[in-house]
Amino acid sequence: MVHFGKKAAVLTAAGVLAATAVTGCSGSINTDAVVATVGDDEISLGVANFYARMTQGQYETYYASMMGTTGDAMWTQEAGEDQTYEESVKDSLMENLENMYLISQHAADYEVSLTEEEEDAIAEAAAQFDEDNTDEAKETVSGYRKDIEEFLRLATIQTKMDSKMREGVDEEVSDEEAAQKAMQYVFFSYTTTDDSGNTTELTDEEKESLKTDAQSLVDRVNAGEDISTVAEELGQTAYDLTFDSESTSPNEDLIAAVDAFETEGQVTDVIEADDGLYVGRLTSLLDRDATDQKKTSIVEERRQEQYDSLLEEWRNDTDIKVDEKVWDKVDFEDTGVTIITSETEETTTDDGSTDDTSEGSSESADDSSEDASASEDSASE
Template identity: 35%
Template sequence: MNKNMVKSAGIAALAAAVLFTGCSKFNPDTTLVTINTGDGTKDTISLGYANFAARYQQSMYDQYLLSYYGEGMWSTDMTGTGSTMEDDTKEGVLEDIENQYLAKLHASDYDITLTDEQNTAIADAAKKFISDNPADTLEVMGATEEYVKQYLEYRTYYSLVSSAAKEEAGESISDEDCWMRTFSYVLFDTTGTTDEEGNAVEYTEEEIADLKANAEELAAADDYSAKAEALEATASTYSYLKGEEEDDTMDMAIIEAAEALDEGDTSDVIEIDGVGYYVIHLDADHDEDASQTKKESLESDEFDKLLETWKAAITWTVDEKAWAKVEFDTLFKTLETETEETTEETTDDATTEETTDTEESEDATEDTEVEDTEDTSAEEDTEETSEESDESTEETEAE
């Protein structure tokens, strides 16, 4: 069993405690992706660079997931789709690389170029990363200063271009497009309960009548929150787009009742067949925080559409046989050792933050152990790339 000790520091867009290794059984200069940009220009992405990006992502997942899912996680079908976690992750990495490449390709559309300060910071960060990791581990991994610089540069361009494109898209989004209303709700669930053995137990007619009486008491209360607390009922909140005609999460009967309320009003009892009795209270006719979240979600949607337009304008050809040579055949494990404080370097406000599916720690240097094993596989669908504020509607489910 081959073991390497790895010491890594947080740098710019690369997380702290990065654990690298891998057996490079291929020529890193091999062309993995051939790109025809549509204007007669051809470009390439090397297998070595893509391997670096993939193994880096694997290392992050190993840190957070290995202790939960075990050493066979990378070869396991975690999503039930017939593909392994390794396959899913590698697919996500290629999508990330393409999105980042396209962002850099279209940076001039937004008059974006990296400043001398940003380029210097990226170069310094790459040097520090290489110097902070043992030469033998970097050699096994195939990590080079040039790959780290390329990685940071791509992420920086993606961050800057996506921000600019979203800001531009936001100019055409009206207040009505993202006007969110928020209400509190209590559900008096009539579907029954479970006994100590987990068996379903239906409520009696008398118990259901008591629940309805509690709902009516809450609907008539002057102080909604206080009465809900007195009834030991759980109040949750929900935000929806003003005037919406369909909702994927909340029953439209509840939305329609909310539409009829003014801010501060409480509804009558709303009976939903097979569910129970709802009583809602309109907290905000215009929830500014929820509206901002909705606007950001719409901006992200527009940027995703723009990315698809950019993709359609190029030819992106992957050498699948070469890509198959990148394997997650080595696990990355964090040792339980003393943590050292480290200074994190950043390239610029917008330089270092790109939302990806990889959760990255940002401060702390750790000693880590890389352990060769036969196979690996991690769960979690990282559907990675593209940072979106997912849903504009936020629901906290009541009991």
């Protein structure tokens, strides 16, 4: 079983969970082997394996069930482009590691470095991990001090560089560029849904009746009646929507028709789609709140584009090589990793004294209850 003690908060901040348990078995690997080079920097298999196993644990513990599978079976599933899920995740992990080294190599350009406090916290976290875990567990995840410290160094610098790499973009966005309009629309569906969630398509006669209702809505709203009130009388609902010319939901033809209006209050004709009928009414040529939100989004997009552009530039200027034979030694299918969380909290007893309690711990299938108890005590220290 692998544990991060409660002192390892820096690990959580760096994207590594607070505690892990390892199931399965793994052969010994040479953690000093070079799995990749990024310019003059060498990525050791120990660092790559540690990062991979922590990520693997998150997938197997939290995502496998949502995907309708198990941790053992998920890695052989197809992920598209003739890749298994394991191959896809490992490709992403290696690219992330390469980027972390690239960012570290350019940290001095942005006057970014680790403080003495950060270095001490990293060393303490690695030492706590080393103290709390068995040699077998550390061998499985390459949980040795030098590998953990190197990974946390990279992760901390990456976090500190994030805002620096996004600085300096143009934050001015005009109303014209960000303009968001507003409409109300009514959707007349060609299907009905019962209480059990079963859907039934309307008959041709029912669809014709629905078209009559939709046309009635158009006529009455054009005559000055409120679209929400009329929709409710017809057993329908009027929805509010902000949009621009690039919007596609709920229906592209509806968006295009309302976007073409130049006067607030204009109403579309009945718009027929495969799944039903739409009627829309333009309520605002410039929705202030939605437009301001779009401005914020545009600025964030510019920052992200600058960040991505810098990484792409650095990658193009740097010789990056991966030793696939070494990287193949990290295999998810045969070695499972399950995340557990051990939290120590102080509770008050009936006599007013306080007790420490540990919650959320679990054990691997191969661990005895005695080993689990010892590990939980270790995590609470």
